[in-house]
Amino acid sequence: MQDEAGSKPESDPPNLGDIVACRGCGKPIRFIKYNDKPHPVDAMPARGFVWTEGKIERATATGHPLSCQASHWTLSKTYISHFATCPKADEFRSRSND
Numbered sequence: 001m002q003d004e005a006g007s008k009p010e011s012d013p014p015n016l017g018d019i020v021a022c023r024g025c026g027k028p029i030r031f032i033k034y035n036d037k038p039h040p041v042d043a044m045p046a047r048g049f050v051w052t053e054g055k056i057e058r059a060t061a062t063g064h065p066l067s068c069q070a071s072h073w074t075l076s077k078t079y080i081s082h083f084a085t086c087p088k089a090d091e092f093r094s095r096s097n098d
């Protein structure tokens, strides 16, 4: 079931890892689970806009739409991949088997 789309609570997601120091640059990061693998993100979220395609939220059994969500931008808390901001990202990635 879907709740009202559009407004999300600003609290942290429950599955954010603890803040640790990046082994490459020393900045605070956290690990999230992305595609079943830990992925480093900047510890402090940014404010960013997320594009959401419109969709039919409810329809009759024959597919006739009863309510729709128009395409829109949402201002949202965003966790930036640390690979995008870490100055040592290249060596970080190549050291996957240490």
Ligand SMILES: [Zn+2]
Residues within 6 Å of the ligand: 022, 023, 024, 025, 026, 027, 082, 085, 086, 087, 088
């Ligand atoms: Zn780093």
